[in-house]
Amino acid sequence: QVQLQESGPGLVKPSGTLSLSCAVSGDSSSRCHWWGWVRQSPGKGLEWIGEISRGGHTNYNPSLRSRVTISVDESTNQFSLNLNSVTAADTAVYYCARVGCGYSFFDYWGQGILVTVSS
C-alpha cells in the first residue's frame, strides 16, 4: 500500500521560504509514476503546484513557477517543495500526491499539512 507523509514547518514568516518534504513508502514497483504537490485554501480551492519525475524532470504551475522548486531524492524515497517569497495568500493545506502512471491524475495522497504564513 502506497503511503505518503508530508512534513515541515507549520508557520512561515512573510517573504520567507516554505519548505516541505514528502516521504513515500510502499511504492517500489513501477518507475513511471511522477510525484506532485497540490494545495488547498478556502479562497482558491484545490490548486496544482507542480510535479516531478523520478529522474528529476519537473512541470510547474505558471502562476507559481517563478517561486517554486520541486526536487526528488530517490535514495531516501522523498521529494520536496520549496516556495519562496511567501505571503498570506500562500496559507493553505499542502498535499503531496502520487501521479497516475502515464497520466496526471492523483491516485494516492498524503494527509496534508497546514502551512500558515504569518509574522
Next chain:
Amino acid sequence: DIQMTQSPSTLSASVGDRVTMTCRASQYISTWLAWYQQKPGKAPKLLIYKASTLGSGVPSKFSGSGSGTEFTLTITSLQPDDFATYYCQQYDTYPWTFGQGTKVEVK
C-alpha cells in the same frame, strides 16, 4: 488555463437517493478527467479517472460519464459515508485544474 465549473455547488439528498453532479470544462479535454471525494479534514480520494474508469477499490455505485467538455458523476443508493465534497480535475492541458467542488449534504 482550462476552467472547470461544477454544478450544483451544493446538493441536498437523502440516504438511498441517486444523485448526479456535473463538471464542465472551458475547452475540449477529451476524457482526461478525474473525480475525487473529499471529507472534512481529509485528503481527496481518487474515485474515477479517464472520465469513466473506477479507481482501485472504488465501489461500482460511483460512475462517471462524458467527454469533450461535459462530464457527470453519479452515485447510486447514497449512504451516510457518501456525504462529502466531490471535485473534478482535468489533466488534458497544463496547468492541471480542479473544479470548485459539489458538496453533497443531508437533506
